[in-house]
Amino acid sequence: MIEKDNRGASGEDGQEDPVHVRTLADLARLAGVSAGTVSRALAGKELVNTETRERIQAMAREHGFRPNQMASKLRTRRTGVIGVVIPLGHEKRQQISDPFFLTLLGHLADAMTESGYDLMLSRTIPDGTSDWLERITGSGMVDGVLVIGQSDQWEVIEQVSRSYRPMVVWGHHRAGQHHVTVGTDNELGGRLAAERLIASGAKKLAFMGVTQGIEIEMRHRGARAAAEAAGVPLVHIPARLAGEEMDPLIQAALSEPLYEIDGIVAASDLIAMSALRCLHGLNRAVPREIQIVGFDDLPLAAHTSPPLSTIRQEIALGAKLMVDKLTALIGGGSAQSEITTPVLIERATTRTL
Structure with missing residues (x-):
């Protein structure tokens, strides 16, 4: 009836x-x-x-x-939700409003929507144990987890991945690691930035960035290798990705006659923009007196004054790869780490070759 x-x-x-x-x-x-x-x-x-x-x-x-979507999810033992976690082990003052996070999150959200998933976002400051990640993987609230950045937590992520399979990480890939990563060849990116500055006449370089996180460490390693190969000195200025101390630290370094820096490899576009702002305040001409190369190629990079030369990470492609690999793992399939090739984007903060 x-x-x-x-x-x-x-x-x-x-x-x-x-x-x-x-x-x-x-x-x-x-x-x-x-x-x-x-x-x-x-x-x-x-x-x-x-x-x-x-x-x-x-x-x-x-x-x-x-x-009834809830009944359907109970039958399939799926939540329809993917957890996205941002661990801030070495950069505790960073916020989700960081332009890199917002750019990657936007692309991840688009890719997840197309795959039929909702997003649950968590910013966490690790406490020295693996609990920060296990609280999410063991919550029963998500079908899988995406981790944005390894910070100084590579070992924790590696450990958890051995018992929790549906997880994909944006970050650096080490040979033989267990957890699945999508990211950029950070060492190559750092080398490309330094080589470009040296090719256009830079005689003394600075690498700006805190190297406790593995991605930044590898960018520094690449820049240092290029400088050593060319016989060009490189100083390390531990400029943080966030925090009120970033500008004063950069300004003090750029004002120090001992350094006489004429080329900057910045660990991120955000640090490069801070350096550019400080140089304007010091009346230093960019790129005539000092050149800058950033890292990321965020949408803002093309709109600085002058527009920022930078190393492009394929953020949109990386987000799609992360979601594709995670959905494969959720479905019981397999996935392999993928390293994309960085590209030098030349704008107006480097001199013409």
Whole structure:
């Protein structure tokens, strides 16, 4: 029987009352098929022939029927949610509003939506144990986890990945590691930046960035290798990615006659922008007196004054790769780490070759 309201088969005006479709069973009775067929048709399964599937889907739309998503998730033991965690082990003052995080998060959110997942975001400051990650992987609230950056937590991530499979990390890949990463060849990126500055006449370089995080460490290593190969000195200025002390530290270094820096390899576009701002305040001409190369190629990099030369990370591609690899792992498949090649983007903070 099709459920109707309490007035019977016809209303007071003599017309048949509308059909109420609240459950799969209601829609199955209306369509003249089993509830299982309705469930498969609404899920788009090819086990139901095309004509029947399209008819059931049309009836569902006509009656405004929406399957009970919670019941479906309970049956499949899936939440439909991916956890995204940002560990800040060495940069505790960084915020989610950091332009790099916002750019990557935007692309991740787009890719997750296209894959039918919701996002649960967590910014965490590790406490010296693996609990910060295990609280998320063991919560039962997510189907998988994306980690943005390894910070100084490579060992923790590696340890957890051995017992929790559906996890993909944006970061640096070490030979033989267990956890799946997507990221950039950071050492090559640092080397490209330094080589570009040296090629256009820089005689003394500075690398600006704190190297406790593995990605920044590798950028520094690449810049140092290029400087050593060319016989050019390179000083290290531990400028942080965030915090009120960043500008004063950079300004003090750039004001120090002992350094006589004429080329800057910045560990991020944000640090490069801070250096550019300080140089404007010191009336130092960029790039005539001092050149700068950033790292990331954030959307803001093209809009500084002058526009910032930088090393591009393929952030949009990386986000898609992360989600694709994670959904494969959630589905029981396999995934391999992937390292993308950085590209030098030349703008106006480097001199023309």
